[in-house]
Amino acid sequence: MKIRINDHQLIQWIQGLITKFQVFYPLQDANSGVVHIQKATGSLNSDAILKPVSGVPKTSIKTFFMPQPEVIARFSIAAQDAEAFVLKEPGTALQTQVLLNIRPCDARSVALNSMPYAEDPYFQKMLKRTVIIGRPCDETCSTCFCELVGGSPHGTEGMDLVILKTEDGLALEVLTQKGADFLKQNPCAESAGLQPTPQQQGGQELPIVAREMQKKDLLALYNASFWPQIAEACINCGACTFLCPTCYCFDIQDEVAGTKGVRLRYWDSCMFPLFTLHASGHNPRGQKVQRVRNRFMHKFKYFPDRFGPVSCVGCGRCVKDCPVNIDIREVISLMQAV
Amino acid sequence: MFDQKNPYLPYSVIIDDIVVETEDKSLKTFKLVIEDEGIRQNWNHTPGQFAMLSVPGKGEAAIGIASSPTEKGYLLFTVSRIGSLTTALHQLPKGARIGVRGPLGNGFPVNSEFKGKNIVVIAGGYAFTTLRATIVYLLAHRQDYGKITLIYGARTPGMLLYRNELKDWEQSGLVECHITVDREAPGWNGIVGFVPAVTERVAPAPENSVAVVCGPPIMIKFTMPALEKTGWKDEQIYLSLENRMKCGLGVCGHCNVGPVYVCKDGPVFTRARVKGLPVEF
């Protein structure tokens, strides 16, 4: 369900949210021209609310669901402590956070990441505390390819609420129960009693690329001859994986200061040799080409085989910022041709 | 997945006993007792499963469970001192508190595919640990299985694990044991030779049988043709894979072998399944 709202109502609503919650939104840096997702402080410029910046933010919103780093447990190593070496929940109180003017690709990444993280208590807590207010893309970049991987510049998957442009102004649409509850507590204009728009039942149809990849023989893709050429220029950094909204791998490590310890999880990258290094020194993906292949195979074969869709939203961040211009769109077409 | 609200939080356990297993002292068996009585009593696992051992401040490592679920009240883990976590673990005294997160993974199908079959256990080096769990379990349910054959090799007699139990099994006649060491050694009257060669010589017929094979990659590589020669099919051979793991829950991405996660879909796979996967283990 949606209601019509005017500019003034939207601005008032958002300004009200900023006083109550942590609100994050994309903003363009005047010096560098780069768009970053920033925390709203004070009142926002009305343009920042009404005219969301075009262009993909440099980093994705995954950091709001998988903080870098995230404390997953606390413990004491003080010998006299009766509960020394017992790991406990961090017990951090999590307040509602609002992500405003989020692009369809980024919102969709949250829905995709929810699949492997379906039973992950930390991710689920973050999901629960976060309200995503999306915004369709009026302008795509040359590096965007959301439609190829099953998204759309007007898609709403992963959003709780969406601000739409209509012929005669703006509209606010409720997409999830979480969005409806949020709006009940934080009404905007005549939003009282708005219910979520019924979503398509039985899941959306998989994009062609996912169905194609599911049908392909695993080892035929794995042993395809093009991997060494793709990997040749790769410097095996983690820029693609860390900027990618749907790369979700993590590592776990303990850090101790004095007698207090925390168990942290933080982003990891399958591009790094350490990712798979056994304590014995054996490394099943010791070569660069194996790691490069794993990243693409995971996104376009392993993930669809397991969950259905491909693990890519087509935001184009990796295309833009790969230091050596490895273009994932070319890799997809090579894989499709196998 | 194990029954706990937060699968990332280990159970607190106390090191109840430590046995140095091998002459080079690189392998120790830790007997762990879960502190919470309810959890201790309700603990159950399948032979072949593993757990994340946690030394708070140092981290976690995936270690196969060496005890059988029929051994109640404690858990055994035989740990090779090889990385940072296992080195820290080896330095701990009796009575120290650590953590156990598990059981994780699938384990051997001892209650389904294995039932009523002859079981051939082939092990090399310290990969024997979860196979000890398996044999103890089979012996506790002896009537459910056919003949049990063990082929187990280590570099030297002093590197063999669970030597007292090996002797018991052999003497009881409940397990046909072929224990071998790589080279002649003083005081050793048993078989000498590598596991693949011994397997080829003594492997029973494959009819109505399954084989479980655990060991270093090189041993597995040469044991497979030995089994093939005696008519074994890939579907009858069970392997336990190892990869670097972090979460143990199929999320963190570290242990994947192609589309499968060793921690969640494995570590036990039939050889037929492994053949359909990339060689990334």
Next chain:
Amino acid sequence: MTVKHAELTQEIQRQAKELLASGEVAAFLGFSAGSLPMTTRPFVARTPQEAERLVWNSFCTVNLANYLPALLKSLEPPRSPKDPPPTGPLPKVGVLATGCWSRNIVVQIQENQVDRSRLVILGVPSRGMVDRKKVLAALQGKEVLEAQEDDHSLRLKGKWGETELSRWAVVRDNCQSCRHPNPVLFDRLLDAASERQAQAPFSQIEAIEAMSSDERWQWFQQAFASCIRCYACRNACPLCYCSTCFVDDNRPQWVGKALNAPDVLTFHILRAFHCAGRCTDCGACESVCPMGIKVRLLTQKLSKDILTLFGAEAGMDVSVPPPFTTYAPSDQNPFECDTCSSKGKKE
């Protein structure tokens, strides 16, 4: 494309083809066109046909020397670690080298990472490479859909229309402050030597040095705050070839792995120190940084110190040992106490 760069592209293709066709080299390392405007891809041509894909333009920002050790190794016959090193001549690699890249090759030769006799170096005097991030900033973030370069200007087209920028205005900082655009080591030189030489090569560093200690600390924290620890800076660097980097080592664990400021800053400062006396200011670290961090300011500061203290510049001459691998009685000794002249400790 610029007239100059168009000519160079043709010449590079011609010479690479010839080297590959004659069998003098087994592979030729250069750049091919990227899939986006203002990008190139490091590219290995293995046949004369493939050499037709080689390009040369203002966007060749990745340091090719970085690829040499692995590429050379890949051309050796396979052997296990226990086998003796191969004897007899091994396949050669042709490679493009500007001033800084050639100096990196010198450093690699000095550090036994590459074998000079297996390289055919085509020297290219550098006109300076363009910083894509500067272009983006100049266009206030507007997306470039087409870029054409002339010798002294860039014509950029997008949905907004067309803009012309002075090429030099958007050339990378390290190229603007470059004192050695000409290759110092080469087999063939593809163009007349450049005469440009920066007058104040360390002006960016001097500005930071002029700050108070507190201001510098503020600057340092802020400048590196957006780091995502992707290690592109490290991995693009031909000096970073340790088989296990100190940040990856876990016994002992030198640095924490998450995005905590002390760990991030430790990584950057230690990485820079590892490059002291070896860095040629090629700017690859800064060019590849997805977050636009000016990482090279740290290494450039060390280059300035090395020049001041030891009068040395990395990779200028194969026969001159790097400053930190040698000792001279005349070396500056800041540990010497000024007042009592006792060495190593202060009264």
